[in-house]
Amino acid sequence: MPARLLYIHHDCFILEAGAKTLLFDYPASRYLPQAAAQVAAAHLAGTDLTVFVSHSHDDHFDPNLAAATSRAASRRFVVSDDVADLYGTVLPADTVVLEPDMVREVGGMTVEGLESNDMGLAYRIDVAGLTVYFGGDLALWDWPGNSPAANRAVGMSWRRALTRLAERPVDVALTNMDPRLAESLSGAPELLQRVQPRYFAPMHLGGHVAYIEQYAERLTRDGSVLFRYARPGDVLDIEDAPAA
Structure with missing residues (x-):
């Protein structure tokens, strides 16, 4: 069935797919303009909501996330293990905590955790x-100030992730395109070329x-x-994925 992706701010997006609504990386208030927070609140109200948090950096995670999503009709939370370690006391008791390579069924969805670099x-x-x-924040973080060895290591980890991701078709890919890394764009063009998603959303633009x-x-590439x-x-x- 058709779906739609909404931009909120930075790495925060909402995906509406059938009867389900997915919220990604809702940031702390100092990283979220009021207008963006109002847009998010309007689209989350009354929904069957699954909230995903990739990690604990505050440009990706708001410790007051339960309050920010309280107008949803139903909610479930999926977080990385570092979020659970640091903020377990503020997360709902039934929060699903994932580690790398874990696969869980959550609210009628299959969710796989992939290791970040x-x-x-x-x-x-x-x-x-x-x-x-x-x-x-899985990306090609090849900062100019890094040592050559560090950038080789981050490049290897990034390309291992792309190899795994490209093992089966991806309809929608959201990945960082940090403009401070003008040469690599933190790996976004490479992901686009190797994974070939049908829809592509760049992130991490602040x-x-x-x-x-x-x-x-x-x-931009043909087919995406x-x-x-x-x-x-x-x-x-x-649009719906084409039939195999």
């Missing part, structure tokens, strides 16, 4: 006939969305739709 996890999720990849158009040529969002609440319509 930063903190926490990335997720591969099968929901409503779609396979969705959400990268969190609200500086003009970089999407600046680098659009490097983020680039989500060119410009403001909170912008929508990418997702």
